[in-house]
Amino acid sequence: MFPVDYLDRKPLGGTGESISAIGIGTYDIRDESKAINALKYAVSIGLDLIDTAEMYGSGRSEELISEVIRSVGRSSIFIVTKLYPHRFRSQEESIKALKASLRRLGTSYVDLVLIHWPDTFTPIERQIRSLEALVDNGLSRYMGVSNFTARQLKVALSSTAKHDIVVNQVKYSVVDRDVERDLLPLCIERKVTLMAYTPIERGRVANVRWLNEIALKYGKTPIQIALNFLISRPYVVAIPKTEKKERVEEFKGALGWRLSNQDIKFLEEFSRS
Numbered sequence: 001m002f003p004v005d006y007l008d009r010k011p012l013g014g015t016g017e018s019i020s021a022i023g024i025g026t027y028d029i030r031d032e033s034k035a036i037n038a039l040k041y042a043v044s045i046g047l048d049l050i051d052t053a054e055m056y057g058s059g060r061s062e063e064l065i066s067e068v069i070r071s072v073g074r075s076s077i078f079i080v081t082k083l084y085p086h087r088f089r090s091q092e093e094s095i096k097a098l099k100a101s102l103r104r105l106g107t108s109y110v111d112l113v114l115i116h117w118p119d120t121f122t123p124i125e126r127q128i129r130s131l132e133a134l135v136d137n138g139l140s141r142y143m144g145v146s147n148f149t150a151r152q153l154k155v156a157l158s159s160t161a162k163h164d165i166v167v168n169q170v171k172y173s174v175v176d177r178d179v180e181r182d183l184l185p186l187c188i189e190r191k192v193t194l195m196a197y198t199p200i201e202r203g204r205v206a207n208v209r210w211l212n213e214i215a216l217k218y219g220k221t222p223i224q225i226a227l228n229f230l231i232s233r234p235y236v237v238a239i240p241k242t243e244k245k246e247r248v249e250e251f252k253g254a255l256g257w258r259l260s261n262q263d264i265k266f267l268e269e270f271s272r273s
């Protein structure tokens with residue numbers, strides 16, 4: 001259905017900039033020092049996108065990332081953070097919240113800031129004004145959304161006045177392909193990068209029989225097959241989470257090659273059933 005995209009750095013919306021096809025998530029970190037080492041290692045081998053949110057560990061995830069930044073240098077990492085929906089009720093509130101995130105991160109800017117999910121109490125247009133204020137004030141280089149449906153994304157896209165929406169971060173995995181119905185085609189058409197969260201279903205894809213079959217054929221692991229399936233789609237990047245160095249290494253093994261079109265079809269058939 002979709003053409004295969006062979007680049008392992010993928011376009012960031014229509015910005016002309018590219019980002020790693022696989023970044024690292026930071027939700028629910030348990031062993032902090034292990035996690036910091038795993039994140040430093042990820043950046044050192046090119047998985048240089050780190051996803052966080054003010055919500056994760058009530059700000060603790062952002063604080064831990066500040067240690068990674070101090071060690072590897074700010075310009076070596078692409079940092080994504082997400083603010084609570086209610087922050088976007090006014091420009092003052094969104095600016096205040098992102099400044100608090102920046103203090104925790106120990107940096108003067110993030111690369112990308114997202115509305116964590118749409119606020120049902122605020123018109124999308126007003127949320128987008130508050131989002132644009134963050135870029136206007138130099139607190140974030142780019143802006144985007146998360147958990148927006150195709151309908152909500154269309155409204156958001158038509159509400160922008162000064163800056164583009166470059167990312168929609170949503171749930172997407174080889175066994176949960178709902179976004180392919182209308183959201184992914186819209187993202188491809190409008191040049192919005194789809195950032196896939198929970199892309200390995202919290203590790204459960206490792207036990208899926210038909211992924212294991214394909215994995216054997218390629219000399220890869222089922223996790224690598226599941227990630228490669230996603231990044232084969234144009235405009236899709238994935239942000240699996242781990243706090244283990246060896247798993248970062250495993251994610252890296254999903255880059256630099258592609259499943260054949262025939263095997264992608266095979267996986268699509270199985271995931272449908």
Ligand SMILES: NC(=O)c1ccc[n+]([C@@H]2O[C@H](COP(=O)([O-])OP(=O)(O)OC[C@H]3O[C@@H](n4cnc5c(N)ncnc54)[C@H](OP(=O)(O)O)[C@@H]3O)[C@@H](O)[C@H]2O)c1
Pocket residue numbers: 024025026027028051052116146147169170196197198199200201202203204206223239240241242243244247250
């Ligand atoms: N925008 C949103 O609303 C939203 C929602 C959910 C998630 N996210 C973002 O997306 C990131 C990824 O999603 P996620 O954390 O929900 O799920 P995920 O990446 O699908 O799975 C992460 C879990 O799988 C385990 N894991 C990693 N590699 C594994 C392997 N090779 N074998 C078995 N288990 C493995 C990890 O444990 P270890 O750490 O012990 O390796 C962790 O518990 C989050 O961390 C967060 O940054 C965003």
